[in-house]
Amino acid sequence: MSSADNARASQAATPALSLRARGISRRFGARVALHPLDMELSAGGALAVLGPNGAGKSTLLRLLAGLMRPTSGVIEIGDGGGLNRVARRAAIGLVGHESFNYRALTLRENLELAARLHGLADVRARAGQSLAKLGLAGFAERRVADLSHGLQRRLAIARALLHEPRLLLLDEPTSGLDPRAAARLGEHLRERATTTGAACVLVTHDLNFAAALSQQALVLVRGHACALPEAALADAATLAQACSAAVARLEAAA
């Protein structure tokens, strides 16, 4: 059995997935990008990570994705000691700052490549379904280089959702999306959380999106974290107030 088969078998055995991080930190040389941080997210939950630019939000996502190793601390994804690195990558869907796609390939070719990398069966059908879901079917044979930023963003989301991940790590997913596409994405994520128990860590400056989707929120400033109370997620205005207060507190303390 290949490692991808193992990863899929493990995914089938545990349909929902929780995330726990204990004391994770990350340094780049002398610079501390993330101070020790604890976080917990249960299956089907959504955690919004908020904060100004350069706060360490993207570093946190890349640590959770297993793209970089923490300087200290432990990340467990899944129950019973957590998944190994390969199984973790099978369970994760990441939308980063950039699309991870190849500009010389068409949208269909990019998604077929991603499907092959994930060892999925019937790659052509999977790519077609994923394109249709994100409203990209009409652009399937166009090269990525010919697309607008918004369409490239949608393709990045299609790629992250292609293998039906149980943990979504989204870095500014609504950046460049028109309001209708952003609303569709929100609906899709909610539906996935309900039907499959997929959890989501969402890094965003879009407080409407964060408040509509999340049950927990974390504010990061210069690598220091502070959890917001659940009541702060009542609506975007309340979240904005709570977030500003937390940023001020963390800046004063840092």
Added chain:
Amino acid sequence: MNVLRAVLWKDLLIEWRSRERSVAMLVFALLVVVILYLAAPPADTPEARAALPGMLWVAYIFAAVLGLNRAFALELDEDALTGLALAPADRGFIFLGKTLASFVLLLGVQAVTALAFGLAFGVNFAPVALPFAGVAALGALGICVVGTFCSAMAIRTRYREAMLPLLMLPLLLPILLGAVRATDALLNGEALPGLALQLLLVSDGVFTIVCYLGFDAVLDE
């Protein structure tokens, strides 16, 4: 193996569309042959003939450095390297896929360069075509294995274009030594020297295993 095939298919498809690496490698290799021809015109002396295998491999290695420098550069656009690193498989297969894609390109460049070199310096490769192809392929494999690994290491550094030859060329010494000795024997009508062949095979094997195993750490940020 899915990942290996996917990466190989992707690299060759992108190259087929752009022809960016193959054309650059080929033009550079042919230019080296022309420069060598002008600098040391063919002469029927033992000294001149002894220098030919080394000159041929100089053209090959320069072309390879150029191509391998671009092997991971295309992964920087849109941070495609992260997309590869997220594949739920042994990352060594990503390394093997990228190595094989570079190997295919280098083989093509080697074949055309050998023809041009033969014409320029009056070398007849025809009687030793098969063993020479084997030696060239073993040399190319070693160059691509080491070059792909070093290219991945250099890609996130500030001076990546300068870093690759600095990292790669010292490691290639045993491969180049074996390849040049074997080519020299073939061009002189001698049997393939066992020691040179062993050096090539062992170097290729050791570098392939070490680079395959180490690639996971190279992709970690």
